Amino acid sequence: MTEKNIVNGVNINQLFGTINQIEETPSLARFIFRAGNRWIDGGHNRTTIKGFYGAGQEDSSRQASFVIDNDEPAILLGQDKAANPTEFVLHALAGCLTTSLVYHAAAQGIEIEEVETQFEGDLDLRGFLGLSDGVRNGYENIRVTFKITADAPEEKLRELCQLAQKRSPVFDIISNPVPISIQVETK
């Protein structure tokens, strides 16, 4: 075998194997991700993430949960014990665009050296506070800067950035509407 099996840390044989399996059995593509959260105090709360459903079964590969806190900085009346939820949105978008780029580059055999991204989101607190109907609650805009170093022509790297946007799940979640249904149980 002359072709590399691992490109950008991604197992290419496994990647193409997954694609083939999903083409044969599309239901294997269905995933359900989950999170549970518990309020601690003020703006401080804690999320636990472990199990998910995917590839036709409940995943059991994770031995331990990921535990992640949210808080708010002092000016937003918190204790600043963690990043705030809107900052975690930028984190999720950053990770997803980068992984989308790296995986799709790997599928094309393009070796990436570095990917560095910067994110900024504009938020007007009048939305959250209910002080102005003309102001939305969430980000009005998100600006992203990608810096990529790779052994490929500049045009190819720009194409990869386009592909990352076109394929990234979190890019889609943020730039298009996702229906959210909420049930309430009270004690």
Added chain:
Amino acid sequence: MTEKNIVNGVNINQLFGTINQIEETPSLARFIFRAGNRWIDGGHNRTTIKGFYGAGQEDSSRQASFVIDNDEPAILLGQDKAANPTEFVLHALAGCLTTSLVYHAAAQGIEIEEVETQFEGDLDLRGFLGLSDGVRNGYENIRVTFKITADAPEEKLRELCQLAQKRSPVFDIISNPVPISIQVETK
């Protein structure tokens, strides 16, 4: 003073002080949150969050950065060193809905005892892999269950959950479109 100054861990005087200041000077409501991310290997990358702009100035209250990783589980070709980006979306939504509920309850003088939430998101991998034009890349649906315990009538708690949805920045970001602009720099 007979009224409590701290409700649900939220300083009510500071909250109403903030509202008054923003009503007088709406530009104080403008915030810019930021995140920087660097690819490590495969689906593993690392976000650094520290500075932000808000209330008319660059915030300098944070002494250290928050460092948060993304990764993917084995079945998604990662090393499972952290939750994945779509799971972080649920974390951000959980934190924001909870904080929105707790802060708005505090503003109304309602003491919350417990808030526990569960999140599920449906994702079809054919979107990310580009295997089907009829499948979106991101979550098709997100389901949320809220459990609240508080010294208030059930109807009031249901109203608070509605208010949390109506005011939460991350609920807005996910359920409505946010424009994302991307610049690419290559070396």
